[in-house]
Amino acid sequence: MTTRKTIGGTDAAMRFERDGSGDFVLSAAEAASALRLPLDELRRRMRLGRVASLVEAGEGEDAGRSRLTLRSGARTWRAVLDKDGHVIEQRLSDSGARRRLSRCWRSAH
Numbered sequence: 001m002t003t004r005k006t007i008g009g010t011d012a013a014m015r016f017e018r019d020g021s022g023d024f025v026l027s028a029a030e031a032a033s034a035l036r037l038p039l040d041e042l043r044r045r046m047r048l049g050r051v052a053s054l055v056e057a058g059e060g061e062d063a064g065r066s067r068l069t070l071r072s073g074a075r076t077w078r079a080v081l082d083k084d085g086h087v088i089e090q091r092l093s094d095s096g097a098r099r100r101l102s103r104c105w106r107s108a109h
Helices: 028-035 039-047 095-108
Strands: 004-007 010-013 052-057 066-072 075-081 087-094
Touching: 028 039, 028 066, 028 075, 028 087
Parallel strands: none
Antiparallel strands: 004 010, 052 066, 066 075, 075 087
């Protein structure tokens, strides 16, 4: 399965390049899109140190794959990449939305 996203109005297979030291490169626009945040808001959070990232290398049966994680506030975006940097799975979660829903449900009963 190839995950697709819109970049600048065109549909393209999501793939991440690596820089000279082997680190994945993700632009601020791509990060904002992944976290479903306006670009200006992502940049504000970055200036405040409220955006975290993590890269994990697969082991065993996941060898050759990487998992990228971006977190900002209650939002977490995770993507699993194949050895060529293509996204084969991604997920966005918003734990704040679940907490708000949970509080609303409890207060109504």
